[in-house]
Structure formats: structure tokens, C-alpha cells
Amino acid sequence: MSGAAGEALAPLVRAIEEEFVKAPPTIAVIGLSGVGKSSTINVMFGTDKRVSATTRGTSRFNSKTLELASNRVDGSAIRAALRVIDAPGLGEDITLDQNYLARYRHHLPKADIALWVVAARNRALALDQRYLEQLADRMPRLVIGINQVDLADPVDWNEAINMPSSTQADHISGIVEDRREKLARYARNEAPAVVAYSARRYYNLQALFLACIKSAPPERRWMFELLKSFSTFDWLERAKGLSEAQKRELAKRYIASDAKIELEKLARVMKS
Amino acid sequence: MAEQQTPGISAEDLEKLVGHLKDAEVDADDARLNSVESLELWVRTHPALQQAVFVENIAQLGPALLQAIRAMLGL
Numbered sequence: 001m002s003g004a005a006g007e008a009l010a011p012l013v014r015a016i017e018e019e020f021v022k023a024p025p026t027i028a029v030i031g032l033s034g035v036g037k038s039s040t041i042n043v044m045f046g047t048d049k050r051v052s053a054t055t056r057g058t059s060r061f062n063s064k065t066l067e068l069a070s071n072r073v074d075g076s077a078i079r080a081a082l083r084v085i086d087a088p089g090l091g092e093d094i095t096l097d098q099n100y101l102a103r104y105r106h107h108l109p110k111a112d113i114a115l116w117v118v119a120a121r122n123r124a125l126a127l128d129q130r131y132l133e134q135l136a137d138r139m140p141r142l143v144i145g146i147n148q149v150d151l152a153d154p155v156d157w158n159e160a161i162n163m164p165s166s167t168q169a170d171h172i173s174g175i176v177e178d179r180r181e182k183l184a185r186y187a188r189n190e191a192p193a194v195v196a197y198s199a200r201r202y203y204n205l206q207a208l209f210l211a212c213i214k215s216a217p218p219e220r221r222w223m224f225e226l227l228k229s230f231s232t233f234d235w236l237e238r239a240k241g242l243s244e245a246q247k248r249e250l251a252k253r254y255i256a257s258d259a260k261i262e263l264e265k266l267a268r269v270m271k272s
Numbered sequence: 273m274a275e276q277q278t279p280g281i282s283a284e285d286l287e288k289l290v291g292h293l294k295d296a297e298v299d300a301d302d303a304r305l306n307s308v309e310s311l312e313l314w315v316r317t318h319p320a321l322q323q324a325v326f327v328e329n330i331a332q333l334g335p336a337l338l339q340a341i342r343a344m345l346g347l
Binding site for chain 2: 006008009011012013015016017019068080158160161162163204206207209210213214218219220221222224225226227228231232235236239241242250254255256
């Protein structure tokens, strides 16, 4: 960015870079093995595509700061970072679980967002309930995500529009209420958000992201918005019943434009 | 809408899709506005920024400001 707008914003951008280094936005993602915790973080923040090579890879409990690649016009990179607290193998081995839970208890208070992920098809929630009971006091603002809703019975996802069938949608509503009743009771925050989504299909990610943002401390929410790496179009383009022209037309009509910002207009507003 | 060149969808499905599209964008907008408010709160309490020229304009600039910052950061 050049010109008056860039100059005016330079102190803000410098301060933002310092904040990313000093206190990176932190999200804890908790849930049993295989529910799609990594997939969820990857689609929301692009951590599978834009993490610098030296910080990739999770195999054990992680409280890891992922540096996200940036491509500034002048070639310099900033240290935009996202801290992810994750225990990939929770529920796989009871002898390791207590160790993971102890680490979660240590790290969770540092998290801006605590996202508990369950899989839509899994009705056996006893382990989730047990772990939640042990961790709830460390998570003042919990969000519950129900992933893999595309696999909810009767597993007849409407590929043409990338949405649940009517029967599936009814079933998913029931799943949401059931999980709310069985899991939300352990949360410290009143009425935690419970959001049904599919990371794989980018379905309902905006609702999940909004719930996460709203659960973060008010002065920290902007950091996650800057790192957000998906749009509604990622969901729309997976609707197999639409032609490319139809998708573009719908996007043009309904999706907020990422068109070039009117920088001079920004500069005028900032001077006035 | 443009002529359909693929198997196509029913009018009912199109209505569902557009409904969800609108809902998703309402959520996206809500997140952006929350983030603008959040940024303003952070700036107003930041020792080096609270006297800056643009502080009073953050709300007015809105999500465009976040876009500009993202572009400047190369994210």
C-alpha cells in the first residue's frame, strides 16, 4: 500500500505486528481423536497451507505457535502467528489421557477461544462429558462444534447444493439439541454456542467462526478476523449442481466483495 | 441467472441454497463488525496508538480498515 492511507496506517500495522509476536491469538481445540480438530483449524485459518515449514506437524500434545506466511508487496514478511493448543490423541489411550488433560489444564487459561469438537455421528459422549467435567473450570468461554454433519444419518447429503437433505437437516437439529443438553451443562459460560458444521465441505463455517469470535475477549477478536482464511465462496463453489457462471453470479449478488479497497477514500476519511 | 450447463438444481433447492448463502454472509458481516469494534477497543487502550489520527475514524472505516490492514500485512 502506498500513499496517504499507507502512511497513516503504518503505526497501527507496526503495533499489530508487535502484538502478534508478544501475545499471539490462541485457540484451544479439544475433542476425541478423529473428530476433525485439525481439519477445523486448517479450514478456518489455512494452517495446512500457509504455515512455515519449520513449524508444521503435530503428533503429540501441542501448544504450538504457528507462524503464518505473509506476502507483503515489498517482499518482507511479518510474524503473524496463531497459537493452537491441541491434543490429537485424546481418547486413544487411557494411560496418555491424564497426561494430556493435565497439559490442557495448564494451557487452557491462556486460550482466547476454547473450541470443543465432537463428531455428529458419535452418540457416545461419556468420555467427552468426563473430560469436560475435568476442564470446564479452565474454559470460561466454551464453544461446542459438531463436525462432520455431512455424515449424519441418513447420509444423503445434497451434493447439488452442498447442504444437508431435508431429512438430514431435521436429524442434525436433533443432534444439536442432544449435544447441547449433554455437553453444555458442563460449561461455565451460560448457554455456550453449539454449532453444527462440516469442515470438509466448508458448510456453516461462518456460523462456527462467528461463535468463536464472540467467545474471545473483546479486545482480542480482531486478531482472529485478520487470520481468517475462508469465505462463503469456499462453500458455494462445492455445490455440484451449479455451473461456474451461476456460482460467480450468486457470489457477485450475495457475497461481500473483496474488491480492491478504495485506498484514497480511506485516506480522505482518516484525514477528515 | 445464467443458462444452466450442468445437471442443474430444482427451484426448491435453489431457494435453500440462497437462504443459506444469505445467512452465511450475515454471520460473516457480524464477525467483521465485532472485529472492528474489537480493534477500536484495542487501539484506544494501546499506549502508542490512542492518540493517533485514525482512532476516531475506525468505526467509520469499518471492515474496509481490516481489509487494508490485511493487505498491508500480506495475509
